[in-house]
Structure formats: C-alpha cells, structure tokens
Amino acid sequence: MGLLVSLWSSPMHTRSVVLAAPVLAICALLYPVSGLAWGDEGHRIVGRIALPLLTSAARTQVDALLAADDDALTAPDFVSRTVWADRWRDSDRNTTKVRYTATQQWHFVDIEIARPDLSDACAGQRPLPEGTPASRGPARDCVVDKVEQFAAELADTTLPQAERILALKYLLHFTGDLHQPLHAADNHDQGGNQVQVLYGHHHVASRLHAYWDTAVVQRIGRDEAEVAGVLTETFAAELTVWQRGKPADWALESFAAAKNVAYALPTATVPDEHGTPAYVLDDAYEQRAAAAAREQLAKAGSRLAALLNAALH
Numbered sequence: 001m002g003l004l005v006s007l008w009s010s011p012m013h014t015r016s017v018v019l020a021a022p023v024l025a026i027c028a029l030l031y032p033v034s035g036l037a038w039g040d041e042g043h044r045i046v047g048r049i050a051l052p053l054l055t056s057a058a059r060t061q062v063d064a065l066l067a068a069d070d071d072a073l074t075a076p077d078f079v080s081r082t083v084w085a086d087r088w089r090d091s092d093r094n095t096t097k098v099r100y101t102a103t104q105q106w107h108f109v110d111i112e113i114a115r116p117d118l119s120d121a122c123a124g125q126r127p128l129p130e131g132t133p134a135s136r137g138p139a140r141d142c143v144v145d146k147v148e149q150f151a152a153e154l155a156d157t158t159l160p161q162a163e164r165i166l167a168l169k170y171l172l173h174f175t176g177d178l179h180q181p182l183h184a185a186d187n188h189d190q191g192g193n194q195v196q197v198l199y200g201h202h203h204v205a206s207r208l209h210a211y212w213d214t215a216v217v218q219r220i221g222r223d224e225a226e227v228a229g230v231l232t233e234t235f236a237a238e239l240t241v242w243q244r245g246k247p248a249d250w251a252l253e254s255f256a257a258a259k260n261v262a263y264a265l266p267t268a269t270v271p272d273e274h275g276t277p278a279y280v281l282d283d284a285y286e287q288r289a290a291a292a293a294r295e296q297l298a299k300a301g302s303r304l305a306a307l308l309n310a311a312l313h
Helices: 021-030 039-053 056-067 080-090 098-107 143-155 161-177 208-213 224-234 247-262 283-311
Strands: 196-199 277-281
Touching: 039 080, 039 161, 039 224, 039 283, 056 161, 056 283, 080 098, 080 161, 098 143, 098 161, 143 161, 143 247, 143 283, 161 283, 196 208, 208 283, 224 283, 247 283, 277 283
Parallel strands: 196 277
Antiparallel strands: none
C-alpha cells in the first residue's frame, strides 16, 4: 500500500500563547503547524468508514440536514463536513480570534499522564448552563463534553434546525479528534507540542504532536477511499464491539494509546542539525505508532456511525 501524506493534524493545543497577527503569519511560513485535527485526510477517512455503517433512517436524516446547510467553509457532503469544525475554528485564528478562542479547547482533553483525572481535564465536566446551545457553550469544555452535548442535540427534534446542523457538523469532527491519542493526553508538554522528535530521513526536529497528527499515518496509504476500505475490512469483527461504551470511555482508550505508544520515547535526546535536542523515533516506534493510528481511525469511524444511528433512529 502507498503512503498517505497527511492524516491527523489538529489544533496545536495553543493554550496560553497569544501572538500578534503579523508574528503568527511569519511563524506560519517558517514553522508550519498542523491545524486540522487528524488532518483533513484522516477526518475524511473516519467519515468514509462511518458512512456505510449508518442505518437507512440515519442516512436519510443526515442527508436532509446537510442539504439544508448553506455554509461554504467546506463542500456540503458528509465526508467533507468532517473537517468543518477546524475551518470554523481557524477562520479568525490570525485576526479577531473570536471563533478560535471560543472553540479551540473543544478539540481535545488533556488527561495528565502522571495524574489521569478525566473530570479535572474537562474542567469539572459541568453541565451546560440552562438554555445554552452546545454551539455557544463554555470555551473550557473538552472534546468529551462536546461529543456528548452535540449527540444529545442531534437527537432532539424540538431544537431549531440550524442548531441541529451545527451539532451534526461538530459531531462529525469531534468524534475523530477524540481518537487522536495526543488529543487525549498531556505530559506537561501541551499534548506533545513541546517535545521535539526526529524520524525517517529528517534532519530537522519537529513536534511530537505534529508527528502524531500527520507522519504517524503516512504508512497507511495515499488513497482515502482505499484506506477506509482496508481499515473497515481489517477490523470488521471489532467494529460493532467498539461501538459500546461512552465518549469518556473512548477518551481513556485514547489516553492509554498516548501513554503506552506515543509517549514511549527513547531515554535520551540527540541534537538535530540546528542543535535542537530531539528524540529519535526508530522503525520499531513508527510501526507501533502506525498500528495504533490504524486502530484509532477505525474506532473513530465505527463510533461516529453509532452516535449518528442512536441520535437519528
């Protein structure tokens, strides 16, 4: 199978650093940062896995909601809408930051490796204030909160159609985010963004988080439809079993993948060609990482279908 160039790029967990727009523009040119959780290809693969698993009732209702949406940030189809939440978040990332600030923390849950407390990572998992739509919920909500909230809204036919459309688009994306291991774990390093790594033939270090966003899945394949098909076939026996549980359970699985695979780094660093200390990811690490990525993508697709089928039965 060929190599898939880009699969999981997501918000770089910019929790506290605020830069002026000109500086951000320069940094974007000099130090490209992934900004599309699992990357567009990865999210679309999750969508491609989920779509054939929808019931006819769910598919009919999903198609109707998407047909009623005139938002132009992405193409209007199911698979394309899996990246809409990233487009929305980043639409004012370098300007007013209103959308960015309001939604960027919704894409991850920072469960600390040394002290895994899901409630603490989700800011106490407080319920939405009464009468508040999930799309206008607190900025500190985590991805577990948002998956649960938007699934409930999608199922509620008394809500305005516009809110249910938003719920669908966010759910398409956040279910994928929930399954990227470094979107569910932190080691006092901004989800791996402060850890530098070298791999393959690279001589300049890059962030561990960016590696898991993109490079880790380059082994999987270039053709999105082919990758989705292979993963569906490979994990056919597990897809239904994986649909059990709740978003909190799935977050803890992603956390375990981060702890046992993503953060299983060498004990020492070496300097890259600029003298930056970095961990060298050998072939054994990359094979374990690719295996974890395959499983997480398949789980995400299976569980996205389960959430939509339950909400739109």
